[in-house]
Amino acid sequence: TPFAKFGSDVNVIAVQVDAVAQEGWWYEGAGLYRHTWLVKRNPVYVITDGVYANPVRDANGVWSLPVEVTLENSGHNLTNADVAVVLIDPAGKEISFKKVPATVAALAQSVVKLSLSVSSPKLWSVEEPTLYSVRTVVLNGKEVLDQATTTCGFRTIRFDPDQGFFLNDQPLKLLGTCN
Numbered sequence: 001t002p003f004a005k006f007g008s009d010v011n012v013i014a015v016q017v018d019a020v021a022q023e024g025w026w027y028e029g030a031g032l033y034r035h036t037w038l039v040k041r042n043p044v045y046v047i048t049d050g051v052y053a054n055p056v057r058d059a060n061g062v063w064s065l066p067v068e069v070t071l072e073n074s075g076h077n078l079t080n081a082d083v084a085v086v087l088i089d090p091a092g093k094e095i096s097f098k099k100v101p102a103t104v105a106a107l108a109q110s111v112v113k114l115s116l117s118v119s120s121p122k123l124w125s126v127e128e129p130t131l132y133s134v135r136t137v138v139l140n141g142k143e144v145l146d147q148a149t150t151t152c153g154f155r156t157i158r159f160d161p162d163q164g165f166f167l168n169d170q171p172l173k174l175l176g177t178c179n
Helices: none
Strands: 044-053 063-073 079-088 094-104 108-118 132-140 143-152 157-160 164-167
Touching (some): 063 132, 079 108
Antiparallel strands (some): 079 094, 079 132, 132 143
């Protein structure tokens, strides 16, 4: 937040709970009923849930992993950094890496886009829900400003009006839904 004081200055955090407004559909209650975190970050950081990594297979069957990283700068100066993204297979082996420069204006957000090449990934399926890790690191020189890890699975999906749902080019019956 741009309102945080850095260094030895004192910050005060106040939480007020007000159930007077009758905002809920049923019973508003009063109080905090979910987990709450106070996150200490550098002024330049990956926003919460700010890494989007969705594998795609092109028409030739070649896989890639487009990645979008949303950075925020709560500081008062424009900042240049590097964003490094590593794809890690289920065994923990780093299989693809890319580092790109990023610039984030003061009190603003910036989206960094890159794509990793991936050869012959193990596919995610209902029987074998194979997940890969995507580690994102924001660097200023060798200093780590922030990092985030998310997971993704390589799979294809398609719907056919006559034949139904296909996962990895194999028909899969959907046995009910959870609405």
